[in-house]
Amino acid sequence: MTTATAQLMDGTALARRISEQTAALAAKITERTGAAPCLATVLVGEDPASVTYVRMKQNRCAKAGITSRHVELPASTTTEELVAALTELSEDPEISGILLQHPVPHHIDERAAFEAIAPGKDVDGVTMHSFAAMGFGLPGFVSCTPGGIMRLLEAYDVDLTGKHAVVVGRSAILGKPAGMLLLERNATVTYCHSRTVDLPSIVRQADVLVAAVGKAEFIRGEDIKPGAVVLDAGYNEGNVGDVHFESAAARASLITPVPGGVGPMTIAVLLEQTVQAAAAQAGLDLAEL
Structure with missing residues (x-):
């Protein structure tokens, strides 16, 4: 078995911190x-x-x-x-x-x-x-899974400026908004999908890879650029993502596990945005709470 060398992006721990902050704000809004x-x-x-x-x-x-x-x-x-x-x-x-x-x-x-x-x-x-x-x-309000991905990138100090980000998947609530949010952070974005010709050759160019294709272990480690940041937004039968974890972790610098990576962040962003909505509807400024 390949030995993992990439640092894990711990979505569970980050989601817990965000949820604690959200709970504190919710308590203030309630008060x-x-x-x-x-x-x-x-x-x-x-x-x-x-x-x-x-x-x-x-x-x-x-x-x-x-x-x-x-x-x-x-x-x-x-x-x-x-x-x-x-x-x-x-x-x-x-x-x-x-x-x-x-x-x-x-x-x-x-x-x-x-x-x-x-x-x-x-x-x-x-x-x-x-x-x-x-x-x-x-x-x-951002789509929650792409929003969670961006928070992970921020937490691990990934500088996106000028980086080539490849998004595999084009759903309206995951792939497409993920690419837009990456573009907003000055990444150069390529979208790939089921009709992309020679997908592996494009994946190999990715400094940042977002896998959101919905196919178990679809992306293999040999197609990961050495040092790339890999965010696996897939969750498939058998508790595996869209990326073959062991082989990808041997080449990536940062990688999200499945489970425990992107998934917890999705819910954390959902709760955070619910509290933000409540504050806005009550006419409250979150910065003053």
Whole structure:
């Protein structure tokens, strides 16, 4: 077995620190307003993985002093019914942020559902408004997994200026926004996807690699540039990411483990943005809390 030489980017420890800061702010908001920040989670159907994810997010909310309201809808729910439920939550003054657990059943227009979330409550960063804000470098809520990736890069002092960042994956809530956030930090960004010709040759050029393709151990160590920073945003059956960890760790300088890397950061950013939303809705300046 190849011996790992890369330094691990510990998402669990960083997420814990962010969550502690978030809990302190939530407590101050609760004291000032008389109401705790509240995250509404919406789940359509009973997909076991989604049920687990939602329960995990609710537990993390409780630890951070954030209340949660869970809305369960049957798998037969129509797009119109889901849009109505999300619109109602958007208009509810007791709700700070809204999370629609995705993916939703295939018959639902997911984009229409996302767009029913008010921009000020889009703490998962999934609406076109949030996407545009990320693209223009304006204030707003970032997609949580890309936001978590950027916080890891900051925590480990990775200077992105002039670096070649390669993003493997182009989903609207992971690959695309990750590339935009990297570009905003002065990286030169290449997007790769299922139709990219000779993908390994492009991956080998990456100073910073973001793997978000959704295929277990798809990227191998021999295609990692020596000294590269590797962020594995995949989570597949068998608790493995999109990168073959052992072989990649032998060549990278920094690498995220799976689990314990990007995953915990996603939830930490979600909770942080929920508290930010609550402060904004209450007219509070976080810097003064």
